[in-house]
Amino acid sequence: MPVAVLTFDGFNELDSFVSYLIINRLKARGWQAFITSPNEHVASMNGINIQAEKPLEFAQEADAVLVGSGTKTLDIVNDSSLMSRIKLNPDIQLIGAQCSGTLVLSRLGVLETGVACTDLKTKPWVIESGLEVLNQPFFADGNVATAGGCLASQYLATWVMMKLGSQRDVEAALRTVAPVGQIEEYIARALSAVAPYIRSSSGVSAIADAV
Amino acid sequence: MPVAVLTFDGFNELDSFVSYLIINRLKARGWQAFITSPNEHVASMNGINIQAEKPLEFAQEADAVLVGSGTKTLDIVNDSSLMSRIKLNPDIQLIGAQCSGTLVLSRLGVLETGVACTDLKTKPWVIESGLEVLNQPFFADGNVATAGGCLASQYLATWVMMKLGSQRDVEAALRTVAPVGQIEEYIARALSAVAPYIRSSSGVSAIADAV
Numbered sequence: 100m101p102v103a104v105l106t107f108d109g110f111n112e113l114d115s116f117v118s119y120l121i122i123n124r125l126k127a128r129g130w131q132a133f134i135t136s137p138n139e140h141v142a143s144m145n146g147i148n149i150q151a152e153k154p155l156e157f158a159q160e161a162d163a164v165l166v167g168s169g170t171k172t173l174d175i176v177n178d179s180s181l182m183s184r185i186k187l188n189p190d191i192q193l194i195g196a197q198c199s200g201t202l203v204l205s206r207l208g209v210l211e212t213g214v215a216c217t218d219l220k221t222k223p224w225v226i227e228s229g230l231e232v233l234n235q236p237f238f239a240d241g242n243v244a245t246a247g248g249c250l251a252s253q254y255l256a257t258w259v260m261m262k263l264g265s266q267r268d269v270e271a272a273l274r275t276v277a278p279v280g281q282i283e284e285y286i287a288r289a290l291s292a293v294a295p296y297i298r299s300s301s302g303v304s305a306i307a308d309a310v
Numbered sequence: 311m312p313v314a315v316l317t318f319d320g321f322n323e324l325d326s327f328v329s330y331l332i333i334n335r336l337k338a339r340g341w342q343a344f345i346t347s348p349n350e351h352v353a354s355m356n357g358i359n360i361q362a363e364k365p366l367e368f369a370q371e372a373d374a375v376l377v378g379s380g381t382k383t384l385d386i387v388n389d390s391s392l393m394s395r396i397k398l399n400p401d402i403q404l405i406g407a408q409c410s411g412t413l414v415l416s417r418l419g420v421l422e423t424g425v426a427c428t429d430l431k432t433k434p435w436v437i438e439s440g441l442e443v444l445n446q447p448f449f450a451d452g453n454v455a456t457a458g459g460c461l462a463s464q465y466l467a468t469w470v471m472m473k474l475g476s477q478r479d480v481e482a483a484l485r486t487v488a489p490v491g492q493i494e495e496y497i498a499r500a501l502s503a504v505a506p507y508i509r510s511s512s513g514v515s516a517i518a519d520a521v
Contacts, residue, residue, distance in 0.1 A: 236489030278447030
């Protein structure tokens with residue numbers, strides 16, 4: 100179950116690494132997330148240089164694509180040669196965006212409902228792109244999701260694991276990242292953030308008992 | 311206000327980057343966190359190669375030192391030449407550890423109370439090192455703190471900001487990382503995790519009104 104975490108120059112470390120690490124907790128179950136970038140090396144918003152694991156073209160091979168956030172997203176969405184390298188297909192892939200990643204999905208035309216989540220700083224730009232921004236951490240419609248606020252990336256990862264896996268996968272992964280003594284609380288909060296959107300897309304209430 | 315985030319080979323991405331990013335949210339107020347490592351490059355537990363910002367020796371210049379976690383901590387604490395490069399002084403510095411970082415502080419002899427937090431996987435090793443492990447995400451005594459579970463690193467960062475700064479600093483930083491729509495809840499939970507230890511160390515109830 101390959102997952103591409105799209106990570107650009109100026110990236111927010113949490114917006115890429117929270118979902119990356121959570122999904123990689125399930126490596127033994129066949130899941131793997133990859134830092135996926137336009138270049139071999141990218142620098143974070145705080146100046147950390149990292150080596151990417153996959154090129155942007157990898158996104159079209161992944162079962163899920165999560166678009167990270169950063170300080171240069173406005174430049175990225177206006178870079179047509181870079182944007183043309185991102186091929187997404189919501190019919191057969193899960194597609195999610197974190198914070199300013201929502202702008203990337205907006206530009207790629209995959210946010211068909213016209214409603215999205217993003218962080219408070221990116222909000223004016225997302226509105227300008229023609230979307231309504233919700234005052235909540237997570238929203239999904241079918242195979243496309245958006246999240247706002249760095250730590251909401253745990254909900255994006257939860258959604259991917261619920262949609263492509265099971266509640267058991269979610270629990271196994273979150274159990275290893277939640278604060279000690281608050282594990283059940285963290286799992287319940289994450290399930291409750293994504294539950295309404297798992298129901299509406301599949302037509303069944305798979306996790307109704309859990310939240 | 312320089313903060314060293316000690317980051318070794320095999321490091322857990324969240325255990326270093328959550329506190330790193332949160333503290334760097336206060337750059338404009340004079341705070342800065344640095345990825346501080348034994349070598350110029352270190353590889354994460356999931357294989358991400360990053361370039362460190364400071365050598366280990368930087369730890370003794372920092373106002374706060376947070377020891378990250380990873381898959382190679384047992385090797386690290388047994389590497390006497392590496393350990394001898396880490397000079398910490400809890401009389402004049404704040405010192406914190408995240409998950410298996412607790413083993414590093416145990417070996418360095420700075421956990422004088424004999425009580426600590428760590429993650430569930432490291433717990434047996436911490437007990438073997440002679441400490442009692444608490445079933446809670448955060449514990450501090452004076453200038454030394456430990457946290458368990460990756461996302462408890464937000465509490466470690468909160469403690470540093472409260473001790474060296476103010477509740478206003480905590481709120482400013484957490485506001486930019488909490489999930490949208492859950493900001494006040496995240497701030498309250500973080501303040502409540504550290505509040506008992508701010509009180510007991512300073513003798514005043516600086517944040518009693520807040521939690």
